[in-house]
Amino acid sequence: MKDFSNQFNKKIVEAYHNLLLMEETKRKYSSASFSFRDRNAIAFLKMNPDETKVSDLADYLKISRPSATTLVKKLEKHGLIQRVPKPGNSKVTLLKLTSKGRRFSSYHKRYTDRLIERINEEFTDEEKEILYRGFSKLNDFFIESINESNEKHKRRD
Secondary structure (H helix, E strand, C coil): CCCHHHHHHHHHHHHHHHHHHHHHHHHHCCCCCCCHHHHHHHHHHHHCCCCCCHHHHHHHHCCCHHHHHHHHHHHHHCCCEEEEEECCEEEEEEEEECHHHHHHHHHHHHHHHHHHHHHHHHCCHHHHHHHHHHHHHHHHHHHHHHHHHHHHHHHHC
16 A cells, blocks of 8 residues: 555544544434443443442543542433442442443443444455454554553653
8 A cells, every 4th residue: 555654644533533423423412421431431330240349440441530430420310320338348339230221231232233243244354353453453552652651641740
């Protein structure tokens, strides 16, 4: 491919822009405004239904505990999650999905399942392997970049 760097940069910027537009469109036509982070929190609670504390959610989302508490309050306000005392230790509060939260999670899973189904239908096995490897390497790059930024910031403090 001629001028790969330029073409790839344009395509990744376009994909990111479309992802943001998709997010904005969903929020615009929804009765509640839920971000990627909100949906990731719901998905995390769905995958970890037992013993999940605010600190666990914060660690998973890589956000501060106060930010996680704010997120929990928002999701609680919308009836998607509830805080419950840990059985045998009422000092510890656990997070649980409500039935509305489980329905929301199921809806989101159907959306991602449709995306994966479409990829399975339209891509060859070789293209799927290349796509997977490419996304994995791109994700590794993002993680390295985040870690480098965090390290630089820690040195300044």
